[in-house]
Amino acid sequence: MKAEADLLQGTLNLLILKTLALGALHGWGISKRIRQMSEEVLQVNQGSLYPALYRLEGQGWIDAEWGVSPEGRRAKFYSLTPAGRKELAREQASWSLFSRAVDLVLQAT
Amino acid sequence: MSLIGRARQWLRGMLDRDGVEREMDEEMRFHLEMEIEDRVSSGMNPAEARRTALRDFGGVERFKDEARDVRGIGIMEALGHDVRFTLRTLRKSPGFTAVAVLTLALGIGANTAVFSVVNGTLLRPLPYRDADRVVVLRELDEKRAEMAVTGDNFLDWRAANRTFEAMAVHWNPEFVPMTTILGANSAVRTRVTGVSGEFFRVMGTVPSRGRGFVAEEARKGGRRVMVVSQSFWRSHLGSDPNVLGRVLDWEGDPFEIVGVMPAGFAYPAETDLWVPLERDGIIEGRAAHNYAAVGRLRPGVTVAEAERDLDRITAALKVRHGSAMDAVGARVERLQDVLVGDLRLPLLLLLGASALVLLVACTNLASTSLARGAGREREIAIRASLGASRRRLVRQLLTESLVLSLMGAAAGLGVAVLVLRGLVAVGPRALVATGGIGLDARVLGFALATALATTLLFGLVPAFRGSSGELGEALRSGGRGNAGGHRGRVWGGLVGVEVAMAILLLVGSGLLLRSFRQVLGVDTGFDPRQVLTVDVSLPDSRYPKDPAKAAYYQRLLGDLEQIPGVEAAGLIQHLPLGGMAHNGSFDVEGRGDSHAAGVHPGYRVASAGYFAAMKIPLLRGRLFGPEDHAGTPDVAVINRSLAEKLWPGGDPIGKRVRNLANDSWIYPDRWITIVGVAGDVRHGGLLTEAEPEIYVHYLQRPNGAQSSVLTLRTSVPPSSVVGAARARIAALDPEVPAEFATMSARVVESVADRRFTMLVLGAFAAVALLLAAVGIYGVVSYSVARRAREIGIRLALGAPPGSVRALVQRSAMRTALAGMVAGIVGAILLSRLVGGLLYGVSPTDPATFAAVVVVLTGVAWLASYIPARRTTRVDPIVTMRTE
Numbered sequence: 001m002k003a004e005a006d007l008l009q010g011t012l013n014l015l016i017l018k019t020l021a022l023g024a025l026h027g028w029g030i031s032k033r034i035r036q037m038s039e040e041v042l043q044v045n046q047g048s049l050y051p052a053l054y055r056l057e058g059q060g061w062i063d064a065e066w067g068v069s070p071e072g073r074r075a076k077f078y079s080l081t082p083a084g085r086k087e088l089a090r091e092q093a094s095w096s097l098f099s100r101a102v103d104l105v106l107q108a109t
Numbered sequence: 110m111s112l113i114g115r116a117r118q119w120l121r122g123m124l125d126r127d128g129v130e131r132e133m134d135e136e137m138r139f140h141l142e143m144e145i146e147d148r149v150s151s152g153m154n155p156a157e158a159r160r161t162a163l164r165d166f167g168g169v170e171r172f173k174d175e176a177r178d179v180r181g182i183g184i185m186e187a188l189g190h191d192v193r194f195t196l197r198t199l200r201k202s203p204g205f206t207a208v209a210v211l212t213l214a215l216g217i218g219a220n221t222a223v224f225s226v227v228n229g230t231l232l233r234p235l236p237y238r239d240a241d242r243v244v245v246l247r248e249l250d251e252k253r254a255e256m257a258v259t260g261d262n263f264l265d266w267r268a269a270n271r272t273f274e275a276m277a278v279h280w281n282p283e284f285v286p287m288t289t290i291l292g293a294n295s296a297v298r299t300r301v302t303g304v305s306g307e308f309f310r311v312m313g314t315v316p317s318r319g320r321g322f323v324a325e326e327a328r329k330g331g332r333r334v335m336v337v338s339q340s341f342w343r344s345h346l347g348s349d350p351n352v353l354g355r356v357l358d359w360e361g362d363p364f365e366i367v368g369v370m371p372a373g374f375a376y377p378a379e380t381d382l383w384v385p386l387e388r389d390g391i392i393e394g395r396a397a398h399n400y401a402a403v404g405r406l407r408p409g410v411t412v413a414e415a416e417r418d419l420d421r422i423t424a425a426l427k428v429r430h431g432s433a434m435d436a437v438g439a440r441v442e443r444l445q446d447v448l449v450g451d452l453r454l455p456l457l458l459l460l461g462a463s464a465l466v467l468l469v470a471c472t473n474l475a476s477t478s479l480a481r482g483a484g485r486e487r488e489i490a491i492r493a494s495l496g497a498s499r500r501r502l503v504r505q506l507l508t509e510s511l512v513l514s515l516m517g518a519a520a521g522l523g524v525a526v527l528v529l530r531g532l533v534a535v536g537p538r539a540l541v542a543t544g545g546i547g548l549d550a551r552v553l554g555f556a557l558a559t560a561l562a563t564t565l566l567f568g569l570v571p572a573f574r575g576s577s578g579e580l581g582e583a584l585r586s587g588g589r590g591n592a593g594g595h596r597g598r599v600w601g602g603l604v605g606v607e608v609a610m611a612i613l614l615l616v617g618s619g620l621l622l623r624s625f626r627q628v629l630g631v632d633t634g635f636d637p638r639q640v641l642t643v644d645v646s647l648p649d650s651r652y653p654k655d656p657a658k659a660a661y662y663q664r665l666l667g668d669l670e671q672i673p674g675v676e677a678a679g680l681i682q683h684l685p686l687g688g689m690a691h692n693g694s695f696d697v698e699g700r701g702d703s704h705a706a707g708v709h710p711g712y713r714v715a716s717a718g719y720f721a722a723m724k725i726p727l728l729r730g731r732l733f734g735p736e737d738h739a740g741t742p743d744v745a746v747i748n749r750s751l752a753e754k755l756w757p758g759g760d761p762i763g764k765r766v767r768n769l770a771n772d773s774w775i776y777p778d779r780w781i782t783i784v785g786v787a788g789d790v791r792h793g794g795l796l797t798e799a800e801p802e803i804y805v806h807y808l809q810r811p812n813g814a815q816s817s818v819l820t821l822r823t824s825v826p827p828s829s830v831v832g833a834a835r836a837r838i839a840a841l842d843p844e845v846p847a848e849f850a851t852m853s854a855r856v857v858e859s860v861a862d863r864r865f866t867m868l869v870l871g872a873f874a875a876v877a878l879l880l881a882a883v884g885i886y887g888v889v890s891y892s893v894a895r896r897a898r899e900i901g902i903r904l905a906l907g908a909p910p911g912s913v914r915a916l917v918q919r920s921a922m923r924t925a926l927a928g929m930v931a932g933i934v935g936a937i938l939l940s941r942l943v944g945g946l947l948y949g950v951s952p953t954d955p956a957t958f959a960a961v962v963v964v965l966t967g968v969a970w971l972a973s974y975i976p977a978r979r980t981t982r983v984d985p986i987v988t989m990r991t992e
Contacts, residue, residue, distance in 0.1 A: 027136060028143040046140060050133075066132075071146075075139050076132070 012044065012052050014095055017080065017088040020062060024079035026069060027053060053078060061087050191508035198509065206513070208883060209474055213517020213560070215876050216470025218524025221556040223463040223869070225529050225548055227456050230449050236373045238313030239405075243444045244412060246276070246402040246419065248436035255440060257281050257398035260391040262426060262436060266402075269422045272415040274407045277308040278400035279386060282377045283689065286816035289646040289846060290382065291358040293345040298646050298846040300379050301335075301359060303386035309336075311405045312376060316368030318342075319353045326367075327385045334385065335364040339372040341381040357382075361649035376444075377401070395426070395434035403444065416441040454945060455866040462614055462873045467559060469610045469880045476603040477887055478510070511561075518560035522548070525556065528872075535861075535868055600891075601920070604884045605928035608969065611881040612932025612961060614874035617943055619957040620950055621867040627949035628860055634790035634799060635685065636724040640852035641827035642684060643669075643819040643834060645845060652815070655775075656739060659811035661842070666718060666819065668837045674825035679719030680807055684818040685792045686859040692800070693770025697755060698780070703766075710751050711792055711802040712771040714810060714817075720746075720787060722820040723852075730762040730785035738808045743776075746785040751801035761786060769803070772812040781805065795860055796948065820852070827851045866946060878965070882972040889921045890976035900980050910980065918970075918977040925969035929962060 019025060019033050030053075031044040056062045061084030069075040080088070141162060148158035199206045237243055247255045248262060258278060267276045280303045290297045306327030309315060316336055326334050335357060337346070346352050356363045364384065392399050406415055419439035427437050449456075525548060645665075652658045662680055669678040683689040692711045694704035703709070717733040719725075728749060737744050745766070752761045765780045767773075789799035807814060823830055831849045838847045850858075857864060893900070896917070903913050940952030950957070 026139065028140045031140075032143075032147070046137075050136070069139075071143075073139065073142075074135070076136050 011095075012048060013056060014088070014091045015042070015044075016049075016052060016056060016078075017061065017084055017091065020078055020080045021085070021088055024065075024067075024077045026075040026077050028075075030078065056084070060084075188508065191505050192512060194505065195509045195512045199512070205477060208887075209477055209513050210517050210520055212470045212473050212477070212880060212883065213514060214520035214524050215880070216467040217518055217521030217556055217559050218528055219873060219876060220463045220467050220559055221521060221525035221548070221552055222528035222532060223459050224555050225525065225552045226532055227460050228552055229547070230452060230456060235445055235448070236314075239408075240313065240445065241443065242274075242406040242408070242410075243312060244404050244406060244415065244441050245444050245447045246404050247440045247442075248398065248423065249438040249440055250435055251437050253438070256436060258400045258402040259395050259398055259434075259436070260393055260400065261395050262423065262434070263400060263402055264391065265426055266419055266422055266439070270415075270418050272407055272410045272418040274405045275307040275311045276402065276404040277305045277311045278391070278402045279304040279308060279377060281399065281401045282379075284399070284691075286689065287644065287646050288359065288816060289648040289844075291648050291650060291844060292356060292363075293341075294347055295345070296648065296844045296846045297341075297345050297381075298644065298848060299341070299381040301382045301384060302377055302380040303389070304383050305386045305391070308383070308403070311403050312374070313405065314371065314374050317371040319366070319368035321368055322385045327387045329387060329390045331385055331388050333362055333364045333388070334367045335359070336368040336370060336383040337366055338370050338375065338381045340375075342369045358648065358650050359384075361653055395430055395436070404441070412441050412443060451862060455862065458617075458866065458943065458946070459869050459873075462617065462870055465610050465614055466873050466877050466880075469607050469877045472603045472607050472610075473880045473884045473887075474513075476600050476607075476884055514560040518556055521560070522553070522556055525552075532865075532869065535865055600888055601924040604881070604888050604921075605924050605931065607877075607881040607884045608925050608928025608965065609932035609935060611874070611877040612929055612965060613936050613939065614870065614877045615961040615965065616933075616936040616940070616957060618867065618870040618874040619961055620940070620943060620947055620952065620954060621863070621870055623950045623954065623957055624946070624948040625860070625863050625867045628795050628863060629856070631791070631795050633685065633795060633856070634725060634788050635852075637852035637856045639823050639827055640722060641821040641823060641830060641834070642850050642852055642855060643821070643838070644816075644848040644850075645819060645838070646816040647814070647845060649815060651842070651844060655811040655814060658814040659739070659808050662716075662807060662811075662814065662817060662819075665838065665841055666716065668841060669819065669821060669834055670718075672821075672830055672833045672837065674823050674830050675821050676824055677718050677721035677822040679722040679820045680714075680716040680817050681719045681820065682714040682807075682814065682817050683792075684820070684855070685790050686794060686855055687818070690792060691771050695766045695769040695773075695803075698765040698767075703755065706755065708751070708754050708801055709770075710747070711800055712769060713802055713804045714807050714812060714814060715746075715804045716807050719804075719820055722822040723790075724822070725790060726788040728786045728788060729760075730783075732785055732787075733806045737806050741809070743779055743781040743809045744784045744806055745781045746787050746804040747783055748787050748799070748802045748804075749789050750799055751803060752786045754801050766803075769805075772805075772810055775812050776810060795856070863946070878968060881965075882968050885921055885925060885969055885972040886976055888924070889917060889973045890979070892920070893917055893976055893979050901984070913980045914974075914977045917980055918973045921973035921977075922969060925965070925973075929965055933958060933962070 015034050016030060019030050019037075025033065027046075027049060031046070031049055034042050034044050053062070053064075057064050057078070061081060062078045063081050064076055064078050066074060067077045144162040144165075145155070145158045148162060149155055153161070235243070246258060246266070248258055250256055260278075263276070263278050267273075270276070282300075282302070285300055285302060287298050287300055290299060290301075304322075306322050306324065309321040315321065317339070319336075321336060322334065326332050337352075337357075342348060342352060346355070349355065352366055352369060355366045357366065358364075359382070370383075404415070406412070416439065419441060423436055423439045427434055446453075529548065647658050647661060652661055666678045666680060669675060683691065690711060692709045694702055694709050697703055715733075720727065720732055727746075729752075730746075732746060733744060747761060755761065756764065761783050762785070764783050766783070767778055767780045769781075787804070790802070791797055791799050792802065793800070807817075821827070821830065821834065828849075828851060834849070835847065838845060900913055900917075904910065936958070937953055944952045
């Protein structure tokens with residue numbers, strides 16, 4: 001349980017940053033978009049999402065601002081900072097390296 | 110950037126906690142509502158959507174907690190919450206709280222008090238500048254035994270050493286009688302000490318008013334000046350701001366006050382007035398050991414280097430002076446070590462004992478908390494299932510321990526202040542003389558550290574037990590179950606350890622108690638019961654000549670004998686156990702100096718009434734009679750030891766001696782006839798064998814009679830005649846101050862070190878016993894509560910209440926017995942440590958061990974009986990129904 005959470009956390013940061021690269025979103029929007037983009041495979045637990053958001057905010061990779069949602073309701077919107085964009089590029093590169101390596105291992109029969 | 114961001118987040122969290130909380134709530138609500146709407150729009154009915162969304166959302170509180178942790182506000186926020194929660198829980202169980210705080214208070218209090226004493230004596234430097242460089246110097250004879258310092262050797266040391274910044278001599282306190290000072294607000298009986306010019310520099314202390322001695326005062330025939338202590342200035346000079354220049358009368362001479370020492374300076378002990386020693390000239394010679402010497406080491410010089418330096422000089426002097434000098438070497442010791450001296454071993458023992466008490470206290474807390482933790486399993490299980498994280502639960506339990514510890518530490522500090530007062534009150538003079546025993550910052554720090562260590566010791570065990578994986582089980586069993594196998598064993602072990610430590614302390618204090626009774630039971634040769642002693646010092650200005658002093662005493666003794674209830678009144682110059690002792694050899698008619706026979710009898714100036722008052726038996730001949738007075742032939746009474754040494758098997762009555770070393774310069778060549786032999790008296794101390802002694806008549810040889818002790822044997826309680834005696838003394842001369850004490854009190858005072866150690870260790874043992882009893886009580890009550898159902902069934906099936914009670918009690922007694930066996934083994938192993946403090950009792954004294962076992966068995970039985978009795982009050986119907 002604990003090991004899983006740890007693994008998720010690393011990838012969760014990447015997923016959040018990637019989602020926000022397309023534009024500012026509120027928390028629920030982020031979780032919904034991740035679900036949609038992963039074709040319902042990745043379910044983001046709220047218990048992990050918000051702590052991760054606060055952490056990213058603390059690290060200066062994302063900004064938070066209160067705004068109005070398309071439905072006309074007050075919501076907190078998160079957007080990528082320039083530093084976050086660099087971080088995304090970095091994490092994306094290392095993820096590609098990692099997944100390619102895993103693929104190579106799995107395909108070597 | 111990241112750091113700044115974090116800091117900003119944290120700062121906001123700190124400053125605007127409510128705002129942050131509100132935002133978080135709003136965000137969560139928004140999320141939940143969006144989720145519900147989403148589910149409704151995908152075809153779910155609203156109620157179902159809400160239900161499933163909430164379910165999937167998980168414990169809201171829990172992840173808000175985590176979010177708070179990330180935001181950094183978690184810690185402070187949660188701490189405040191935990192503390193509030195703790196206080197609420199503690200209020201709900203006042204019994205547990207009281208026991209825990211009291212246990213801690215006793216443990217921490219005893220520790221802090223003892224540590225304060227150890228700190229004030231062993232650890233903290235004396236209140237002098239660079240006190241670790243102040244040393245005491247002594248000469249050594251060929252047997253390497255210590256001797257006081259001679260004038261000429263001191264002068265050579267001072268001239269030739271390479272390791273000292275300064276050196277000084279002062280009068281040896283053993284030879285300085287109390288004296289009466291006139292010219293202060295009233296006549297004062299105190300001690301004057303002559304010190305050489307460098308003395309105050311050596312001690313690293315300058316007068317807080319005025320100055321020390323200057324060169325033209327510290328020389329032969331210099332001006333008569335005096336430095337007074339702070340306490341003398343306050344009590345006897347009314348804190349007079351214009352004290353400098355005031356004149357005090359000492360031995361009939363006027364001395365001008367030139368300085369007031371700062372508070373806390375009291376060296377040598379009990380000295381209130383310092384005068385330049387060089388005024389009378391330093392006594393010459395290399396065999397007259399008249400002085401105590403102190404020195405200040407140069408910076409960076411060790412004690413060993415200084416000792417080698419003086420040793421070398423002394424050895425060279427010995428080669429040059431041969432038989433005219435008896436010293437062959439020198440010893441250098443730190444002043445602090447000298448002052449603490451014999452107290453080191455008892456203090457370390459007490460430190461060990463207080464550590465044991467603290468350990469017992471912690472064990473008790475651990476077991477109490479364990480019991481409490483067990484009782485709260487259900488509560489904790491429920492909170493865990495509601496989503497409280499394990500970390501949070503552990504933190505909650507730790508907070509509880511911490512709050513308890515701090516409360517205990519606060520209460521303990523109060524206890525410490527009281528205990529410390531008691532310690533100083535019963536403590537031997539040497540303890541008080543080092544000055545500055547009080548609670549200070551270091552001691553406070555120690556108390557807090559103990560409290561924190563205690564928290565960790567007893568807080569962690571239940572914290573991890575309480576939150577480990579047994580939650581589900583706890584819920585299922587409904588927090589009841591039976592004796593609780595593993596935990597019961599751990600707990601039993603803890604109580605066993607307590608009992609073992611209580612045994613250690615009880616055996617130790619039992620041995621000391623028996624030793625103390627043995628010491629007090631020693632045959633001293635006199636009977637201290639029903640004796641009042643009166644210390645009197647005659648001011649020289651009013652009684653300048655010895656015969657005038659003798660006449661005063663003769664009249665006073667006559668007056669005191671008139672007091673109803675006084676059976677006999679006598680006079681002696683140096684009372685046994687009084688710390689003062691003069692001795693010296695004399696010429697025996699037809700045989701020469703007794704020095705040749707190795708006999709240096711104690712020299713006592715006394716009256717006939719002294720023997721009657723102290724009930725010292727006359728073995729042969731007669732005491733002083735009315736026919737003996739100034740002008741008649743001198744007579745003396747000797748003690749049995751002297752008679753046996755000089756006239757073994759013969760009759761000393763009628764033999765004559767003269768030229769006693771102690772008064773030959775006043776009464777040269779005057780023969781003394783021995784008229785009686787009296788019983789031996791232990792003069793030096795209860796455990797010091799009697800030495801040869803010669804008593805001369807105070808009317809015939811009133812040498813140095815200015816300071817004497819009057820002894821009154823009374824038929825009524827001795828302290829009840831103090832008022833009458835004081836009135837008679839004042840009526841005779843109001844300018845003569847007197848101090849009263851009973852002889853029994855002086856006997857006890859002479860063994861104050863022992864009494865101190867015994868009392869403190871005894872108190873510790875009592876505390877440990879009490880704590881062990883509380884521990885046993887706790888285990889049994891807990892087990893009764895846990896086994897209520899089992900007991901109910903047994904009773905319902907017809908078991909007699911007595912047998913059920915015995916069943917419960919039996920396991921507690923088994924634990925106590927195991928602890929006792931362990932404790933006794935430990936006590937036997939450790940008994941050698943106290944061996945040095947024992948007298949007339951073997952470290953493995955069977956009687957002491959037996960008594961301790963009986964006491965502990967009784968206490969254990971009682972402590973388990975009281976809660977076990979509750980089993981008989983268990984109502985089978987009620988217990989069964991609660992299931």
